[in-house]
Amino acid sequence: MTTADLIGKILQLLMGLAVFAVIVGLLVFFIDKAPKRGRDYWQLAGFLAPALILLAIGLIYPAFRTLGLSFLDKSGNFTFDHFIWAFTQPTAVRTLINTIIWVALVPTVSTILGLAYAVFIDKSRGERIYKALVFMPMAISFVGAGIIWRFVYEYKSAGREQIGLFNAIVVAFGGEPVQWLQTDPLNTFLLILVMIWIQTGFAMVVLSAAIKGIPTEQIEAAQLDGTNAWQRFRNVTVPGIRGSLVVVLTTISIATLKVFDIVRTMTAGNFNTSVVANEMYTQAFRASEVGRGSALAIILFVLVLPIVIYNVNVLRKQREIR
Amino acid sequence: MSSVAPADLPVESGKGEIELAVEHRRDGGKAKRVKQRLTSRGATVAALIIAVLWTIPTFGLFISSFRPAELILNTGWWTIFQNPGFTLDNYRDVLLSPSQSSPQLGAYFVNSLFIAIPSTIFPLVFASMAAYAFAWMRFKWVNWLFIFVFALQIVPLQMALVPLLQFFSTFLKPGQQWLNDVIPIIPVQNYLPIWIAHTMFALPLAIFLLHNFISEIPGEVIEAARVDGATHGQIFFRIVLPLAIPAIASVAIFQFLWVWNDLLVALIFSGGTQDAAPLTQRLAEMVGSRGQEWQRLTAGAFVSLVIPLIVFFSLQRYFVRGLLAGSTKG
Numbered sequence: 001m002t003t004a005d006l007i008g009k010i011l012q013l014l015m016g017l018a019v020f021a022v023i024v025g026l027l028v029f030f031i032d033k034a035p036k037r038g039r040d041y042w043q044l045a046g047f048l049a050p051a052l053i054l055l056a057i058g059l060i061y062p063a064f065r066t067l068g069l070s071f072l073d074k075s076g077n078f079t080f081d082h083f084i085w086a087f088t089q090p091t092a093v094r095t096l097i098n099t100i101i102w103v104a105l106v107p108t109v110s111t112i113l114g115l116a117y118a119v120f121i122d123k124s125r126g127e128r129i130y131k132a133l134v135f136m137p138m139a140i141s142f143v144g145a146g147i148i149w150r151f152v153y154e155y156k157s158a159g160r161e162q163i164g165l166f167n168a169i170v171v172a173f174g175g176e177p178v179q180w181l182q183t184d185p186l187n188t189f190l191l192i193l194v195m196i197w198i199q200t201g202f203a204m205v206v207l208s209a210a211i212k213g214i215p216t217e218q219i220e221a222a223q224l225d226g227t228n229a230w231q232r233f234r235n236v237t238v239p240g241i242r243g244s245l246v247v248v249l250t251t252i253s254i255a256t257l258k259v260f261d262i263v264r265t266m267t268a269g270n271f272n273t274s275v276v277a278n279e280m281y282t283q284a285f286r287a288s289e290v291g292r293g294s295a296l297a298i299i300l301f302v303l304v305l306p307i308v309i310y311n312v313n314v315l316r317k318q319r320e321i322r
Numbered sequence: 323m324s325s326v327a328p329a330d331l332p333v334e335s336g337k338g339e340i341e342l343a344v345e346h347r348r349d350g351g352k353a354k355r356v357k358q359r360l361t362s363r364g365a366t367v368a369a370l371i372i373a374v375l376w377t378i379p380t381f382g383l384f385i386s387s388f389r390p391a392e393l394i395l396n397t398g399w400w401t402i403f404q405n406p407g408f409t410l411d412n413y414r415d416v417l418l419s420p421s422q423s424s425p426q427l428g429a430y431f432v433n434s435l436f437i438a439i440p441s442t443i444f445p446l447v448f449a450s451m452a453a454y455a456f457a458w459m460r461f462k463w464v465n466w467l468f469i470f471v472f473a474l475q476i477v478p479l480q481m482a483l484v485p486l487l488q489f490f491s492t493f494l495k496p497g498q499q500w501l502n503d504v505i506p507i508i509p510v511q512n513y514l515p516i517w518i519a520h521t522m523f524a525l526p527l528a529i530f531l532l533h534n535f536i537s538e539i540p541g542e543v544i545e546a547a548r549v550d551g552a553t554h555g556q557i558f559f560r561i562v563l564p565l566a567i568p569a570i571a572s573v574a575i576f577q578f579l580w581v582w583n584d585l586l587v588a589l590i591f592s593g594g595t596q597d598a599a600p601l602t603q604r605l606a607e608m609v610g611s612r613g614q615e616w617q618r619l620t621a622g623a624f625v626s627l628v629i630p631l632i633v634f635f636s637l638q639r640y641f642v643r644g645l646l647a648g649s650t651k652g
Contacts, residue, residue, distance in 0.1 A: 008507035017440060020443070032554070044459045044461065047554070048451075054522045054525060061489075063477045063481045116372075117369060120365040120368055132638070139579065141584075143605050144623050152382070161396060165379075260586050261585040277480060297481045297483075
């Protein structure tokens with residue numbers, strides 16, 4: 001990077017912020033000077049216009065266009081080929097199966113681990129530090145996490161000293177080093193492990209807060225009844241945090257369905273590890289198969305849709321109770 | 323206002339204030355009685371094991387980033403006491419080296435920062451304006467519009483990428499070209515498309531969260547200002563924005579980290595050169611092309627982690643709030 005580049009970039013930033021300030025300033029000026037007739041409407045329009053215009057260009061129009069593209073072949077004729085491809089071609093089917101494995105494993109395992117951990121550390125000394133350690137992966141990028149775990153999975157040929165933790169352990173027990181990320185189907189599970197590593201912290205933080213929200217009277221009452229710790233956990237804690245459990249499960253499911261960066265960084269979808277979000281990118285932006293990419297985006301949308309609707313319903317019910 | 327929580331988080335109230343809750347509970351007399359814990363010594367050991375397992379991967383990478391290249395590549399980081407060695411060369415190399423073959427992350431670091439700052443400010447300003455309108459300018463159909471905007475969250479980012487890229491190359495590219503002609507030091511491939519894309523994708527969730535908060539501002543405050551003849555613009559800037567600062571801060575921190583950690587949007591809209599590509603994109607590229615050069619990858623990864631970790635440890639409470647509130651994004 002030369003100094004000129006840096007100056008150019010700073011200039012861009014300042015100009016961007018300045019132009020933005022001018023736009024907002026003008027907007028507010030016109031809102032306050034709106035014509036008397038239909039003044040309320042002018043003001044409303046002024047406040048809503050920027051957001052609505054951006055949403056129309058950035059989400060609404062593209063969503064319909066993607067839907068259209070998924071049914072058009074390269075010369076612009078209507079076709080089902082892209083969806084047929086997605087559900088019959090072996091590599092594409094493998095992508096769908098992988099996505100299902102991901103969404104079956106990541107939410108359940110991370111939630112169970114996060115819940116167990118939250119219960120274990122509840123009211124223990126140093127709870128904050130315990131929390132920070134497991135929660136930290138949540139703050140870093142999936143790309144960073146990908147590099148961290150690639151290092152753990154690193155392979156050196158047999159006989160050389162292993163620098164990856166996994167292979168070092170395998171060799172220490174007298175095994176042969178394994179090319180973890182190239183070994184199908186093991187590699188998919190190793191990528192899933194990375195996502196679990198990240199999401200457990202999220203589950204733990206939410207569930208820990210929920211556990212602290214359970215009235216102490218309930219737990220004391222259960223204690224007086226002579227229950228043991230497991231019974232209290234099963235019959236008091238879990239019912240008490242059911243709402244949070246649902247939110248955690250659905251939130252992690254959505255994040256898992258859309259997982260892209262981990263697969264991209266660690267294997268780029270090779271060795272049969274691709275998932276829908278990654279394949280969508282590969283098809284649309286690497287292989288110039290815009291139709292196929294769009295079809296995969298639609299499939300992703302359909303997969304996410306029921307979970308989001310369910311989530312919104314839960315949220316609405318919670319609010320009604322309040 | 324009874325609560326300082328930024329918005330209705332998707333969990334029951336007060337989830338964001340974990341630390342506060344813990345301390346509060348410890349103070350209470352009742353807490354003493356309950357302090358005999360749910361769990362036993364075995365649980366503590368299990369927790370300790372999980373905590374250690376969770377930290378080891380990051381720790382190993384961190385240690386390695388300070389080891390000389392030949393040690394990283396030939397010995398495990400856990401043998402650091404048998405094979406001692408400490409160096410800052412890896413960081414010097416990835417950040418500052420002028421040689422064309424090294425990653426030169428300095429430029430990408432600047433890009434990440436300059437992408438993330440406007441991509442946080444722009445959507446938050448527009449979202450708080452829209453949230454104010456949705457909350458305090460009452461028309462019947464406005465409510466429907468709000469529900470519609472909320473519903474837009476179900477559109478995955480992936481559905482927007484192809485058409486948006488086409489849209490940008492038709493309408494934005496000529497402008498970027500023109501800017502480059504007028505001011506040559508601003509490259510054709512500038513930050514503008516990434517800023518706009520991030521702003522667009524952030525809006526539905528930001529509007530929703532800020533609306534929840536802004537609509538809870540007591541009506542009397544706003545009515546009083548209206549009676550005194552304040553315009554909507556004045557009410558927004560003088561009353562609503564200052565009151566909404568805690569909510570805006572939480573959403574802003576979440577949005578900043580989201581943009582900083584993003585790979586997908588950058589891959590599609592940045593062009594991939596050091597003119598505009600952020601750190602994450604460069605790192606992903608390095609993994610592809612130099613996957614074995616661990617002396618560079620380890621240091622590079624930590625350069626990209628340093629800002630999120632600072633934010634995480636210094637603003638943990640806000641971060642947790644923003645994260646809980648924003649976790650359904652994308």
